Amino acid sequence: MAAFIDLPVKVIFGRNKEDNIGAEVKYFGGSKVLLVYNLRFNQATGVTEKIRRSLEIFGIESVDFAKEFGKNPRVDVIREGIEFARQNYVDFILALGSSHTVNLAKTIALGVANSVDIKEIFTSNRAYKDSLPVGVILTMPGNGVESTGKVYLYENDSDNLLKGSALTNSAYTPRFMILNPEIMNTSSIYTYSSCVYMLGQLIAKYLTSTEYVELLERDTEAIMNIVLSKMRILRNDPANYAAKANLMWAGVLAYNSALDEKIDDCALFSMEKAIRECFDCSPGESLALVMPAWFDYLKEKHLLRVAQFANRVLNIPFNFSDPMSTASLGIYRLKQILKECGLPSCIADMGGDGRSIQSIISHIAFRKDGTIGTFELLDRTACEVILSSLLIKESSSIN
Template sequence: MRDFTITIGTTFVFGHDAETKIGEQLAARGIHRVLIHHDGGAYLTFSGLLATVRNSLSHAGIEAVELGGVQPNPRLSLVREGIALAQEHNVEALVAIGGGSVIDSAKAIALGATGEQDIWDYFTGAAPVEHTLPVAVVLTCPASGSESSQVTVINNEEEHTKLTLSEPVLRPAWAFMNPALSATVPAFPTACGIVDMFSHICERYFSADQEIGVIDRMAEGALATLVDVGPKSLADLENYDLRAQIMWISTIAQNNTLGVGREQDWSTHLIANELSALYDTPHGATLSIIMGSWMRVASERNPMRFARYATEVFDVDPSLPEQTRARLGIEATEAFFQSLGMPISFTDFNIPSDGIERMLDNIVFYGPDATIGSVARLNREDCRRIFHMAAQRTSEGEETR
């Protein structure tokens, strides 16, 4: 294992009625004024969730202002609106009610509310990240793992640019996680979430490191669990136990519990994020579209981990040749995504292929070799192959000729 330092300062309140405890937890930290941030969805009202959070805060003596309107691929314009509102009311914390987009937006508002720099300057690296307001999360849609990660992703809709900011101070202070709250999430966003957390684990698992150790086996166990419970959960959306498994996996998939001590990859996200930025495609769908094609290109360079992944996650026969196992594991991955009703190609989601060069222009290749990735270093031509491969695949997984 490589050297690492990790601090996860999030307090997890997990289980039945977790959302009712938010007032007492924040009051114990001396919080008096908060900004409640959400997407404004009707479920917040008819489920009683928003009223429950408001009442919990009010009973604890905490004043609240609200800002709704978060969209998938959270918008920079709303973040700026939230910063102005937070500063106007001198709030001391953010309360995010929702999934990854709401949480990421809240993190950005909390960061921008503490400084004098424009919030986009932090994302571009023009300003250092030093301070932020504490963020409390009431999780409704497990997917991104943003409830305890140090990452926020914001979409600059004017520039069609989607940037990631990763800093330890961005980890939320609290995560209130009641799996029952996610039972109202429909099948498609549930499936998008499962793909997202699956990909988060893979980005850490597919490393250039050749040794296999405890972190690898933990990752394989989490991936195999998702393969098992994912389709079952879609068939029984209100099953609390299945939702609980998915909710906790979403958290450990992204807070680096399964990523310490290795050089991580992140090529799939870097490539797929450009689809979201240009075409406003749901994040989980971009990942399922890109991952199989990325695996095919990357496994040509370094088949070992892909072969082991096939055996440990999908029970592919370990006696088969390495390249064969790798291929079968990739095919099983795409079949798993399709079992969730997720796309595996541009055509599955009606995405045009005329923006490939523009998307390639926005990928930040780095180092003297101008590449991305870990398990396989990919240059612009490699990424072009991945885009074209994903664009040419049919819904049956075959490439068009």
């Protein structure tokens, strides 16, 4: 078992916990807050007024940076936020919304605290450790950016395709995050995309060669089972508090260091990132597309492992005389659950075609030896096999 440390962010969970946001901001030294949110979110919930009232009670000023932005806010939006924050002399950034909003808030906090352009921070060899403090009120299951020191920068390359850069530093970790399942947004594809990203993180840690991780393995299986089952419940009952609460808490556990420190397989996320850059989609959408195909490829060499996943996570009865059927049924069920939640299942769903395969391949960051992954090494040919299977569109449903 690998060594690990505890989750570094304060987690505040439950109904109406955002009502006490003023006390949290004051505790962490904030006197003037930049409230970052997507205008579409505010129109849907009206939570911002509750936040302002709580801040006012504690004598904290606030200004809004409210924009309508997409799944991967670009450099120009970040620069605008940095300039607005500087003009208003804020000393605390508060993100209200999804992980995309949290990432935007964190990049603004990083840019305000340093005198160089935000792109310089991401491309320089120097480690920039200064950042304004950030707080989070999450309205969807997280993807890790809200509870870790990870932060991402997105821009378009010369071919007008999405290009992402990442930094990790403990100084960028939010001071706290508030999770109130009642204000969780279940009307957006972002909700299910966030769940799938969480699932992908867990799967990448589940497929490991690290020894003596039986307890962590069972924990991971339980969380994955909850994520998939609650996704289906929310699809039919968007107001189900128990399902929302379980998904939000699963998002905390999925990025807990006890699970995070297992040696994981990066091949899934290498392909996910390449798909995201080509189609400017969310991480969860690109994972939903490639994850079943990746499992289908793995089952040829890791049959019992994939069959175990099908049995323990997707509740497929284990056929000991034919484990291949167990694995295949599990992959089929996974694919259909994702499809029923409105997520893409083939390249055509992303607006692509056969020509997209080579474009995706060109965006995969292969190592010098021409491979990606650790649990199972994938070369260019293997990636082409996996991605080419995404050209086939299937139509069916499961119970």
